[in-house]
Amino acid sequence: MCAQIPRVLGRIGRLCRRTDPRAVRLLVGCQVVTGVSAAVLLAATARAMGPLLGGGAVADRLRGALPALLVVALAAALTRVSGAVAVYAERRITPVLTTATDTTLVEAVCRVEASAYAVDGFSDRQEAAEMGVVRTQVMIGDAQRLLSALIRMVTAGGVLSVLDPLMLPLLLLAVLPAGAGAVLTARVDYEIHYANIADRNIRSMMRWWATTPRCGDEVRANSMTDYLVFWYRTLSQRCDRRTLAAAPRTLRISLFSALVSGVFLVVAWGALAWLAASGRIELAVAATAVVAVQTTLAALSQVVVNGAAVFHTSLYLGDMQAFLDDAAARAPRRGGHVLTAPVEEIRVEEAVYRYPGKERPAVDGVSLTLRRGEILAVVGANGSGKSTLTRLLTGIHLPDKGRVTWNGTDLAGTDPATVWTNTGLVPQIFAQWPLRVRENITLGQPRTHDDGPVWEAVDAVGLREAVDDLPAGLDTLLARDTFGGTELSGGQWQRVACSRALYRRPALLILDEPTSQMDPRGEHRIFERIKAIAADRITVVVTHRLENTRIADHIVVMEHGRITEQGRYDDLVHAGGTFAELLALSQDR
Numbered sequence: 234m235c236a237q238i239p240r241v242l243g244r245i246g247r248l249c250r251r252t253d254p255r256a257v258r259l260l261v262g263c264q265v266v267t268g269v270s271a272a273v274l275l276a277a278t279a280r281a282m283g284p285l286l287g288g289g290a291v292a293d294r295l296r297g298a299l300p301a302l303l304v305v306a307l308a309a310a311l312t313r314v315s316g317a318v319a320v321y322a323e324r325r326i327t328p329v330l331t332t333a334t335d336t337t338l339v340e341a342v343c344r345v346e347a348s349a350y351a352v353d354g355f356s357d358r359q360e361a362a363e364m365g366v367v368r369t370q371v372m373i374g375d376a377q378r379l380l381s382a383l384i385r386m387v388t389a390g391g392v393l394s395v396l397d398p399l400m401l402p403l404l405l406l407a408v409l410p411a412g413a414g415a416v417l418t419a420r421v422d423y424e425i426h427y428a429n430i431a432d433r434n435i436r437s438m439m440r441w442w443a444t445t446p447r448c449g450d451e452v453r454a455n456s457m458t459d460y461l462v463f464w465y466r467t468l469s470q471r472c473d474r475r476t477l478a479a480a481p482r483t484l485r486i487s488l489f490s491a492l493v494s495g496v497f498l499v500v501a502w503g504a505l506a507w508l509a510a511s512g513r514i515e516l517a518v519a520a521t522a523v524v525a526v527q528t529t530l531a532a533l534s535q536v537v538v539n540g541a542a543v544f545h546t547s548l549y550l551g552d553m554q555a556f557l558d559d560a561a562a563r564a565p566r567r568g569g570h571v572l573t574a575p576v577e578e579i580r581v582e583e584a585v586y587r588y589p590g591k592e593r594p595a596v597d598g599v600s601l602t603l604r605r606g607e608i609l610a611v612v613g614a615n616g617s618g619k620s621t622l623t624r625l626l627t628g629i630h631l632p633d634k635g636r637v638t639w640n641g642t643d644l645a646g647t648d649p650a651t652v653w654t655n656t657g658l659v660p661q662i663f664a665q666w667p668l669r670v671r672e673n674i675t676l677g678q679p680r681t682h683d684d685g686p687v688w689e690a691v692d693a694v695g696l697r698e699a700v701d702d703l704p705a706g707l708d709t710l711l712a713r714d715t716f717g718g719t720e721l722s723g724g725q726w727q728r729v730a731c732s733r734a735l736y737r738r739p740a741l742l743i744l745d746e747p748t749s750q751m752d753p754r755g756e757h758r759i760f761e762r763i764k765a766i767a768a769d770r771i772t773v774v775v776t777h778r779l780e781n782t783r784i785a786d787h788i789v790v791m792e793h794g795r796i797t798e799q800g801r802y803d804d805l806v807h808a809g810g811t812f813a814e815l816l817a818l819s820q821d822r
């Protein structure tokens with residue numbers, strides 16, 4: 234711990250300096266004042282002890298000690314004032330630093346390659362890193378208290394060793410066992426925290442699923458409550474068991490360190506009494522030594538408490554830094570080629586993609602060419618790799634083998650942001666943003682004050698009537714779970730997701746099961762719209778409703794990550810292959 238603390242303090246100092254250099258200077262100034270006041274206070278106390286413990290009338294003794302006592306009062310007042318100013322400086326830095334750290338973490342997670350989410354332990358490490366952010370809120374306060382206690386301890390210890398060199402080692406011995414005990418306890422706490430991370434992760438996920446109104450109907454009508462509560466309780470109890478199992482260890486550590494430091498403290502007091510009784514030190518010096526001992530002890534226990542807290546924080550900061558380094562290593566490194574519209578052609582060449590930890594590739598040697606103005610339909614059984622193919626087309630994932638090119642340029646060498654300004658995606662599981670209707674449509678695009686294009690996108694999906702019926706039209710907040718706004722139906726939400734993609738007027742429009750929740754009128758309208766705007770872009774539709782593939786210029790059938798059939802609707806219907814079989818099954822009622 235001792236070896237780590239200067240490094241941690243240095244790191245905290247650098248973070249603070251970057252955040253608010255003036256507040257840091259103020260903080261350092263306060264520490265200097267604290268140290269000087271502590272030294273002056275003890276020196277003046279020693280000076281006051283002479284007259285106070287000397288002979289003569291009490292009034293004379295007090296008068297003799299008065300100047301030194303005034304200095305003592307002044308030094309004590311100065312210590313309090315510098316303490317208050319230090320708290321002010323700390324409160325100026327903490328919120329800014331916490332926000333900066335928190336934002337860095339959120340941005341790091343948002344910017345990693347999407348494949349990182351599938352890497353084992355990534356979310357656990359993210360959870361551990363979140364603790365680093367939480368600890369940032371107390372970190373500066375702890376560091377500041379540690380430093381001021383250290384300064385007071387060093388000055389008091391210095392004065393004490395001037396009075397009698399033997400006292401300092403005795404004092405250190407009295408408090409060091411308590412320090413070691415606190416560090417060992419902090420280590421145990423951290424071990425428990427780490428052992429519980431995975432369970433706590435699952436537990437908070439379960440908490441969300443069990444309590445969100447979004448799943449409330451399903452949870453009740455499928456009698457899931459008992460099961461969810463059972464597992465929630467079981468996971469909590471598993472965490473509790475680990476915590477409780479550590480309690481005897483921490484008790485042993487605390488008892489042992491208290492016992493050892495108690496013995497050393499008795500020795501220290503005994504030594505002081507013996508030195509005074511045997512006349513080896515003056516009574517005034519012994520009395521000052523008592524004050525110095527108390528000051529040093531108070532400061533030392535503050536050093537121990539805050540040192541342990543800083544050490545504890547350093548472990549979480551270490552996790553946070555390790556996660557940020559890992560996230561930085563997983564950030565896209567694709568070269569800086571800038572993609573410009575129009576996108577005339579997208580080619581997939583022998584692309585293979587396997588999710589981390591999976592044995593078989595989700596996409597296995599697919600080749601395709603898509604040209605502007607064409608509609609491609611992708612069909613196939615569940616898990617055949619259709620959505621993964623769309624992720625390769627958009628550059629969300631890069632193929633492990635083969636390549637995907639836009640206008641002849643490999644996406645592996647292209648700045649992904651310039652690719653994604655040209656894409657519009659309606660994924661199977663789309664987000665229902667707790668925002669206003671307008672922001673739900675324009676999210677991801679520059680802010681606009683012109684509602685014309687927004688209404689155009691609303692009309693394109695046949696949502697105008699529903700939006701007009703909302704209490705505040707486009708301004709209606711769709712966040713019933715959070716802020717008590719309005720709720721849309723499943724199909725209406727899906728229309729919002731489609732209008733969001735259409736509003737972007739993208740060069741590549743991908744719709745993955747875009748109409749699965751829509752009524753036939755809505756579905757018809759969407760596919761009419763897709764046809765109407767197809768000339769300007771490349772359109773990809775993933776669907777299980779094979780009738781919808783009639784609008785496509787080209788259909789590919791996927792099985793086990795490969796394209797096993799392709800052609801136009803009429804060709805495939807009569808080809809006697811998988812497409813014809815799936816179509817026949819969909820009509821067999």
Ligand SMILES: Nc1ncnc2c1ncn2[C@@H]1O[C@H](COP(=O)(O)OP(=O)(O)OP(=O)(O)O)[C@@H](O)[C@H]1O
Nearest residue numbers: 351588591595613614615616617618619620621622
């Ligand atoms: N994020 C992921 N992490 C790990 N494996 C994944 C992930 N997404 C998909 N897979 C796996 O990749 C394979 C292909 O999945 P994909 O979602 O591409 O299929 P799909 O054809 O779109 O299926 P569906 O018709 O059910 O939507 C499946 O075996 C699936 O388990």
